Amino acid sequence: MPWLDEVREMLPSIRNKVYLNNASTGPVPKPVADTTKKLIDYRAEYGDPWDHALDRIMELKKRYAGFIGASKEEVAYAPGVTYAFLVILSSLDLDRDSNIVVSEHNFPTSLAMAKAMERRGLVKEVRVVRDRGGYTEFSDYEKLVDENTSLAIVDYVGWLSGYIEDLKALSDLVHSKGGLVISDMFHAIGVMPVDVKKLGVDIAFTGSYKWLMSIYGAAMIYVSKDILTRIEPRYMGWLSIDDSVFQRRQRGEDEFQRPFNALNYRYPEDASRFELGTPALTAFTALDESLKFLIKYDAPGKYQGHTKKIADYLAEALIDNGYQLYSHIERHSPITTFKHKNPQETTGKLLKEGIEVSARPGLIRVSPHFYNTKDEIQHLINTLKKIDKQ
Numbered sequence: 001m002p003w004l005d006e007v008r009e010m011l012p013s014i015r016n017k018v019y020l021n022n023a024s025t026g027p028v029p030k031p032v033a034d035t036t037k038k039l040i041d042y043r044a045e046y047g048d049p050w051d052h053a054l055d056r057i058m059e060l061k062k063r064y065a066g067f068i069g070a071s072k073e074e075v076a077y078a079p080g081v082t083y084a085f086l087v088i089l090s091s092l093d094l095d096r097d098s099n100i101v102v103s104e105h106n107f108p109t110s111l112a113m114a115k116a117m118e119r120r121g122l123v124k125e126v127r128v129v130r131d132r133g134g135y136t137e138f139s140d141y142e143k144l145v146d147e148n149t150s151l152a153i154v155d156y157v158g159w160l161s162g163y164i165e166d167l168k169a170l171s172d173l174v175h176s177k178g179g180l181v182i183s184d185m186f187h188a189i190g191v192m193p194v195d196v197k198k199l200g201v202d203i204a205f206t207g208s209y210k211w212l213m214s215i216y217g218a219a220m221i222y223v224s225k226d227i228l229t230r231i232e233p234r235y236m237g238w239l240s241i242d243d244s245v246f247q248r249r250q251r252g253e254d255e256f257q258r259p260f261n262a263l264n265y266r267y268p269e270d271a272s273r274f275e276l277g278t279p280a281l282t283a284f285t286a287l288d289e290s291l292k293f294l295i296k297y298d299a300p301g302k303y304q305g306h307t308k309k310i311a312d313y314l315a316e317a318l319i320d321n322g323y324q325l326y327s328h329i330e331r332h333s334p335i336t337t338f339k340h341k342n343p344q345e346t347t348g349k350l351l352k353e354g355i356e357v358s359a360r361p362g363l364i365r366v367s368p369h370f371y372n373t374k375d376e377i378q379h380l381i382n383t384l385k386k387i388d389k390q
Contacts, residue, residue, distance in 0.1 A: 007297050007371045017354040018376045023159065023187060023335050023367035024358050026213035028290075035289040036215060039282055053281035054249055060288035064220050067291060067300075068204070069195035073270035074228065076221040077279050081186055082109050084205040084221045087274050088182070089113055090234040098150035099125040101174075103136055103165065105158035110184060114153060123150065134161040134337070135328040141170055149179040156194075156204075157187035160360055161327045162311075162335025162367075164188075171200030180227065186210060191307060191334055191369055193300040202227050208283060211369065214290035217283030223271050232267060237276030241265035246272060299370040307370045310377055311336050314366060317381045326363055337365045349387045355380055 001009075008014065013027045042049050057077065065072040078084040094100075100114045100123050114126045127144040129136050145152060152174045154165055171181045182203040188194055190211030196204055201224075208218035223231065233240060241262060245255040267273045294300070299307075311334045315325060318338050326337040340346055343359035350357060357380070358365040366380065 003297055004371065004373070010293075011371060014371070017356060018379055019356050020366045020368050020372065020376065020380060021356045021358050022191070022211055022369040023162075023365060025209050026190075026211055026369060027371075028215060028286075029213055029293045031293055032214055032286050032289045036282055036286045039285050049281070053285055054246065056285045056288050057279060057281070058246065058250065060284055060291065063288060063291050063295070067194075067295065068189060068222060069197050070222050071225065074222055074225050076223070076271035076274045077284060078205075078219040078221055078274070079217060079280060079283075081184060081205045081207045081219045084219050084274075085109060085113055085182075085184075087233065087235075087276065088203055088221065088223070088231070089117065091231050091274070092151070092180075093232075094123055094150045095148075096121060097124050098148050099123060099127050099144075099146075101127045101129065101141065101144050101149055101152040101154075103129045103154045103158075104131045105136060105161065105163055105165075106153065106155045107159045107184060107186070110153045110155070110182075124148075129154075131161075134158075134326040135163045135331060136165065138166055138169060141173060145173055145177055145179070147177050149174060149177050151180050151182065153182045153184075155184045155187070156199075157185070157192075157333045157335065159187055159335075160363065160365065161337050162187070162333040162365075163328050164192075164331045164333050167199040167201055171202075175200070187333065187335060190294060191299060192303050196222055196224075208287045208290070212287065212290055213294065213369075214287045215283055217280045218287045220287075221271060221274055223274070228271060229267075229269065231273075233273055233276075235276065236262075236265060238262065239275045239277060240268070240273050242268045244268075244272065244275075246275075297370070302370045307334055307368065307372075310334070310368050310372055310374055313374055314368065314377045314380075317377065321381060321385060334369065335365060335367045337363045340364045346384070346387055350380070350383060353383050353387075355383055 010030045011027045061075050062072040065075045102114050117123050118126045129140045157164055174181050180202045183201045185204050185206045189206040204222040206220055208214040209216045248255050314336045323338045326339055343364045347357055347359040
């Protein structure tokens with residue numbers, strides 16, 4: 001069976017519709033659903049699967065590290081990307097006279113957090129690189145980043161336009177001024193090849209339920225070993241100390257044989273210092289299974305030869321049929337967005353025709369993944385034209 005047919009056979013939710021909304025949530029593969037159900041059934045029938053789940057989370061961290069070009073010591077888990085931002089930003093010791101540079105293309109989370117830091121006097125100023133119509137200009141970063149820039153927070157892929165930022169050039173620029181780079185990679189990891197070392201970022205986050213095709217409730221943190229031990233968490237939990245159950249388990253010790261010396265804790269040497277509390281075992285077990293699925297079928301490796309070609313075909317077809325792209329024609333990810341006067345009404349009509357995409361303010365966002373096909377894109381275009389003629 002060809003790889004594409006095999007992948008699609010394991011995605012029950014797409015059998016009766018054209019699903020092009022991966023930037024909102026990805027379909028859950030059957031192996032992920034089966035693993036999740038098995039864990040819950042075990043809990044209901046036999047009790048707590050604690051030991052098994054802890055082992056899966058340790059496997060997940062190793063697997064995820066390899067997936068993004070990092071070491072397992074540089075990755076940690078979090079219950080969501082927003083929480084990941086919170087634990088990292090609250091731990092950075094930034095100069096109160098410094099500035100933070102952000103992109104207007106960022107998802108609202110990081111923009112709101114940066115402004116909150118400014119309002120509380122934790123930094124002097126938030127500088128915003130403005131949208132140029134679906135993209136940013138690197139020269140705008142060059143104008144805003146200076147010797148007082150302590151931090152640049154820039155999403156690798158814009159959530160509305162799908163614009164792919166030049167993170168390597170940005171990292172080089174910010175580092176030359178003495179600052180750090182944080183990137184939300186929620187709309188890149190899982191569908192595009194990502195190597196955090198080559199991109200040069202210091203810190204990166206992603207979540208489980210979009211392009212990684214898992215369930216809600218899991219996120220991953222990357223912190224470069226070059227800065228890891230310089231960041232001391234502002235707040236601690238029972239799993240962020242150097243003698244946690246994870247640390248003991250890795251050393252082959254009984255997890256609860258000795259008391260935890262929480263009053264005289266030390267920070268772990270690895271990124272587990274940012275893991276505050278007990279993880280959602282089901283969510284992280286599911287994420288490990290979805291990573292195995294994506295690795296088995298080499299989803300990021302199929303980006304250039306398959307997924308990008310589908311997205312490019314979509315963009316060209318939209319232009320050929322008179323639609324105005326909001327996405328940048330040369331630097332858009334699989335996220336392809338176009339302007340529309342009635343996005344909510346039109347996406348509703350598309351859904352009735354068995355095609356799922358997203359309505360955003362004044363825009364329709366289409367986001368194919370590696371399991372989608374050119375025929376599905378053509379069906380979308382044909383149906384969209386029919387609806388717009390009504």
